[in-house]
Amino acid sequence: MMTKMDVRNQIVMSQVMMPHHANALGIVHGGEVMKFMDTAAAAVAMRYAKADCVTARVDEMNFHFPVHVGDLVVCTASIVYVGRTSIEVLVTVNSENLKSEENAKVALSAYFTMVCIDENGQPQQVKPYTPQTDDEKTLYERAKAYIDRKKALRK
Structure with missing residues (x-):
């Protein structure tokens, strides 16, 4: 799903899945896809914050269908919300049989909830985010x- 967003708030990464990403059946390991998603989320968060960012939380992942060796995987990471020290990133993975x-x-x-950290590994404040486009x-x-x-569930 490509949305109309400020290009500074979105990163698109792609790669062709290779045999070393997969099991004996040629199906890509879920962990490989998750690692790719995490890399994209960190990259867009770091670009936005101009500082290091680490993964604090990943919400539920449901694989809708298997990804196979040879498929092109396109990972789109978009800033969708910014808190005081955290950045919420929506990561969408598209798969295409070439x-x-x-x-x-x-x-x-x-x-993905990414937390911006300073050089001592402590959370640091992030600049405010104001969405511009309708998307x-x-x-x-x-x-x-x-x-x-x-937040309500935590209480």
């Missing part, structure tokens, strides 16, 4: 509602 006429399909998506505003409102629900 030898097929089929369009790419969304294999999975998840929210950014929609994603921001969804993320804010989701974060509010998470």
